[in-house]
Amino acid sequence: MKSRFIKLLFLSWMLIGCASPPSPLVSPTPALLRILNRDTYIDPALLDAFTDETGIVIVYHTYSNNEELYNILTTAKEPYDLVIVSDVLIDRLLREQRLAVLNRGRIPNLANLAPAFNRIAGDPVNRFCVPYLWGVxxxxxxxxxxxxxxxxxxxxxxxxxxxxxxxVDDARFGIGLALIKLGFSPNTSDPAAIGAARDWLRSHAGRIVRFAGNDGQTFLASNEADVAIEWSGDILQIAIIDPDIQFEVPAEGAIFAADSMCVLANAANHVAAEQFINFILTAEHGAALANKTRYISPNRAAFDRLDDDLRRLIQRYQALEQEGRLFRLVDVDSATYQLYRAAWAEVRR
Incomplete structure (x- = not known):
């Protein structure tokens, strides 16, 4: 019996000795969320907060105008998951099937959107995109x-x-403003009207010292310009620091635009993109985004958390729209778009 016990003990030692050592613990690769957005259009603290809350690492890139955005989307070697895009470009992306249908079940905070600001012409029921911010x-x-x-x-x-x-360096926006000044629709397809807008801008070319992608406000801040034709939030961001800088809506009328969060059809991480959309649509984060960027939030749950100046701006812009002084751009056919591009190239020459 004793001999048998010793043999069993010896065999157990052998088995322990021959067993492979335990593998070291390997941390899983964190999920990535690739976002493409306009510059000066985020509260950086929100990106960190999202990563802290979810463990998802954000790869964040920016673009200057719609043409650059489209070029990035169509040539990027690594696809983006989420893009913040102006409403004038959404129709084109939908037509080219570049956007994914959202899983609304993963975005319960859609209920926080204010009906007055939840308007995407090409996507009225938010199948593909969700409003992010509004500006003039x-x-x-x-x-x-x-x-x-x-x-x-x-x-x-x-x-x-x-x-x-x-x-501002953008064919549709630049020519569109001139069309409004001359009494035309900023969405016209009439070559004569587009030509008139081109000629009017060219007649004042001596005053235009620079065409800025998305940073016209910086030339005001550095005293390199007296007037910047720019988006409201970008101007108001620097006005907080420098009260000498003011923003005004043109008396002739202006372009009122919404930017939306859209998940791309070739996204590698649809779920993370929808998590981010839901994150932005909370009352807390929606208010932080608007208060930081000085743009108008479409999030009614966030309204009570906005500062007084932003709440007054919401009321003012709504009144201007009711007066017919704010216009939204819509997508135009390819031939008409080329007319705008050609006209803008002449202005910039």
Whole structure:
């Protein structure tokens, strides 16, 4: 019996000795979420908060205008998961089947959207996209450089003033503003109207010192320009730091645009993209986003958390839209788009 016990003990030692050592613990590779957004259009703290909450690492890139965005989307070697895109481009992306249908069950905070701001012409029921922020394209200016406030295009290009003007570099937006000034629709397909807008801008080319992708406000801040034709939030961000800088909606009318969060059809991580959308649509995060960027939130749950200035802006923009002074761009056919591009190339020449 004793001999048998010793043999069993010896065999157990042998088995233990021959067993492979335990493998070291390997941390799983974190999930990645690739986001493409306009510059100055996020509260960076939200990106960190999302990673802390979910463990998902964000790869965040920016673009300057719609043309650059489209080029990135169609040439990127690694696909993006989530893109924040203006409403004028959504129709095109839908037509080319570049957007994925959202799983609404993973975005319960869709219920927080305010009906007045939940308007995407090509996607009225949010099958593909969800509103992110709203803004107005207008005049940013340095008050101390002006004899009086700038409220119209005639003020911008007044011969009695020596305004150095920075113009937003985008064919649809730039020509669109000129069309509004001349009494045309910013969505017209009439070559004569588009030509008239081109010629009007070219007649003032001596005042335009720069075409800026998405940073016209920086030239105001550095005193390299007196007027910047830029988006409201970008101007208001620097106005907080420098009260000499003002923003005004053109008296002739302006472009009112929504940007939306869309998941791309070739996204590698649809679930993470939808998690981010739901994250932004909470009351807390929606308010933080708007208060930081100075754009208008479509999130009614966030309204009570917005600062007083932003709440007043919401009321003002709604009144201007009701007056017919704010216009939204819509997608145009390829031939018409080429007319806008050609006209803009002439303006920039």
């Amino acid at each position: 394209l207008g005049f940013g200016y340095r008050q101390s450089a002006q004899r009086q406030s700038i409220t119209s295009w005639d003020d911008v290009f007044d011969p009695a003033r020596s305004n150095r003007v920075v113009m």
